[in-house]
Amino acid sequence: MPADFISNLYVFILAGFVGFEVIRRVSPLLHTPLMSLTNALDAIVVVAAIIIAGRHETRLTTILGAIAVAASFSNMVGGFLITDRMLRMFKSGRSKQS
Amino acid sequence: MNALDLQQYLDFAYILAVVLFILSLRFLSSPASARWGVLAGEIGAVLAVGATLFNPELVQYKWIIITLIIGAGVGIPLGLVQMTAVPQRTALSHAFGALSAAIIGIAEYYVGTAPVTRFQMGEIALEVIIGSLTFTGSVIAAGKLQELLPQRPIVYRGQNIVSLSVLGAALALAVALVVNPAHAVLFPIMVIVALIFGVLLVTPIGGADMPTVISLLNSYAGFSAALLGFVLNSKVLVVAGALDGSSGFILSVIMCKAMNRSFTNVMFGAFGQVQVSATAAKEERVVRSASPEEAAAILSAASTVVIVPGYGMAVAQAQHKVRELYDMLTKKGIDVRFAIHPVAGRMPGHMNVLLAEADIPYDRLIEMEEINGDFPQTDVALIIGANDVTNPAARTDQSSPIFGMPILDVDKAHTVMVIKRGMSPGFAGIDNPLYYLNQTLMLFGDAKQFVGGIVRELGGGH
Numbered sequence: 001m002p003a004d005f006i007s008n009l010y011v012f013i014l015a016g017f018v019g020f021e022v023i024r025r026v027s028p029l030l031h032t033p034l035m036s037l038t039n040a041l042d043a044i045v046v047v048a049a050i051i052i053a054g055r056h057e058t059r060l061t062t063i064l065g066a067i068a069v070a071a072s073f074s075n076m077v078g079g080f081l082i083t084d085r086m087l088r089m090f091k092s093g094r095s096k097q098s
Numbered sequence: 099m100n101a102l103d104l105q106q107y108l109d110f111a112y113i114l115a116v117v118l119f120i121l122s123l124r125f126l127s128s129p130a131s132a133r134w135g136v137l138a139g140e141i142g143a144v145l146a147v148g149a150t151l152f153n154p155e156l157v158q159y160k161w162i163i164i165t166l167i168i169g170a171g172v173g174i175p176l177g178l179v180q181m182t183a184v185p186q187r188t189a190l191s192h193a194f195g196a197l198s199a200a201i202i203g204i205a206e207y208y209v210g211t212a213p214v215t216r217f218q219m220g221e222i223a224l225e226v227i228i229g230s231l232t233f234t235g236s237v238i239a240a241g242k243l244q245e246l247l248p249q250r251p252i253v254y255r256g257q258n259i260v261s262l263s264v265l266g267a268a269l270a271l272a273v274a275l276v277v278n279p280a281h282a283v284l285f286p287i288m289v290i291v292a293l294i295f296g297v298l299l300v301t302p303i304g305g306a307d308m309p310t311v312i313s314l315l316n317s318y319a320g321f322s323a324a325l326l327g328f329v330l331n332s333k334v335l336v337v338a339g340a341l342d343g344s345s346g347f348i349l350s351v352i353m354c355k356a357m358n359r360s361f362t363n364v365m366f367g368a369f370g371q372v373q374v375s376a377t378a379a380k381e382e383r384v385v386r387s388a389s390p391e392e393a394a395a396i397l398s399a400a401s402t403v404v405i406v407p408g409y410g411m412a413v414a415q416a417q418h419k420v421r422e423l424y425d426m427l428t429k430k431g432i433d434v435r436f437a438i439h440p441v442a443g444r445m446p447g448h449m450n451v452l453l454a455e456a457d458i459p460y461d462r463l464i465e466m467e468e469i470n471g472d473f474p475q476t477d478v479a480l481i482i483g484a485n486d487v488t489n490p491a492a493r494t495d496q497s498s499p500i501f502g503m504p505i506l507d508v509d510k511a512h513t514v515m516v517i518k519r520g521m522s523p524g525f526a527g528i529d530n531p532l533y534y535l536n537q538t539l540m541l542f543g544d545a546k547q548f549v550g551g552i553v554r555e556l557g558g559g560h
Contacts, residue, residue, distance in 0.1 A: 009328075012328075020348065023123060029463060031352075035345070037139060041341060042342035043143075044115070045323050050162050067197075070165040071195075072194065074170070077173030079191060080139060082178075082179070086181070091459055
């Protein structure tokens with residue numbers, strides 16, 4: 001078993017626990033924005049796509065990388081945009097009067 | 099600056115991005131700080147993407163720039179969709195996320211710089227299978243939510259055996275590849291079989307189970323990204339994927355609990371089968387109905403009103419009329435609150451977003467556990483387009499398919515009013531005894547028009 005795998009497993013397990021603790025505290029009011037925000041964060045796979053597309057190894061991998069860049073970057077842009085639009089709508093009773 | 103130094107700077111940028119991602123979710127704990135969460139996430143993403151562009155491995159930028167522009171061109175309109183279209187947009191973004199994770203895994207297999215070891219082959223195969231099935235599954239879910247595909251569960255005899263055999267075939271191909279990674283011809287076959295499984299997985303699932311399915315797909319998309327992080331040895335992907343995966347997983351658990359069902363029951367036990375017996379048992383019972391005038395009079399006389407919104411409100415686009423009703427009643431000094439069932443609508447939190455869009459303050463949106471105790475002191479419970487989540491049979495009738503599901507105890511309110519198109523049963527195909535209670539008034543009609551009618555009557559009184 002490669003050493004990289006073990007260190008990645010550590011990171012994965014710790015991040016899973018952090019995620020569990022942080023997300024458990026998210027108000028159920030915001031479960032829809034939570035999903036769109038985690039989607040936008042998950043779109044960080046774009047960094048791997050960029051490397052595949054820019055490393056230029058074979059034509060096939062460049063094409064695959066290019067599709068992946070477009071798909072994940074659209075998620076990143078769209079995800080942050082819609083999350084912000086949703087969160088802007090949530091107003092408390094007091095701020096509504098102003 | 100030599101390459102080693104540069105690599106370390108890039109790693110620091112990624113670590114900072116990871117910290118910002120965790121903070122981003124942390125800010126989401128309250129609506130007041132939530133927008134800071136978006137900002138933190140955005141800064142983290144810009145840092146990570148910016149740093150990656152300096153990666154010394156990159157030799158050609160043309161396609162990167164073109165596809166980033168295409169991605170933004172697709173993403174901006176998808177970020178500007180109507181709030182009623184958020185569930186299908188979310189399903190589509192799960193599809194995009196899973197697609198890119200699967201494709202990168204496939205590309206990694208074909209890179210061919212070094213022969214893949216068995217261990218790497220196993221990682222890639224698992225990652226590509228999960229990514230592929232999540233991609234097609236999410237596309238089907240988006241199609242159902244957009245009503246391009248029927249929302250009813252599509253079921254046939256022996257369905258589960260067929261679906262599980264297809265999954266088994268994909269896994270068998272993966273094992274064959276691990277045993278001998280040189281059998282390159284098996285790889286595309288495995289991808290295709292996994293894509294087919296995604297279709298088979300989601301097709302039998304009906305509209306009302308979408309909150310669970312969408313959460314599960316969210317979790318799969320996250321875990322496929324985390325697995326990709328293992329394949330590429332990229333910690334930022336492992337962390338982001340683990341956060342997304344655990345978020346989807348927690349939401350799925352919440353949704354399943356709110357329906358008193360298990361994962362396997364949602365995935366493999368479509369509700370459709372119980373319909374026949376439930377409709378057969380139908381008998382003639384008396385229902386009392388009322389006009390908008392009568393409804394307005396009863397609401398004016400109330401001092402506490404609880405409105406229960408459901409998917410029907412979203413379909414009828416009635417949320418803005420509901421806000422007018424809320425304003426009218428509040429002006430008369432009536433205490434108006436909204437009772438939100440966790441699975442109301444088509445995705446977690448769906449009702450909250452629609453009502454917030456209609457400018458209803460979020461402190462008026464009350465969760466099920468919190469508001470259930472207040473129904474006995476509530477003068478009027480007004481149900482708009484919700485059905486199964488208000489069915490008292492879930493508490494009392496052991497033979498009911500939804501027995502044990504936590505519901506909103508609207509039947510304990512002094513008066514119950516239900517806006518509904520007709521007497522058709524809800525998604526689960528179950529009759530709702532609530533409609534035959536003495537204190538229940540049925541308000542037949544389109545939700546938007548009926549609420550509009552009540553608002554006109556209330557306005558005319560002044």
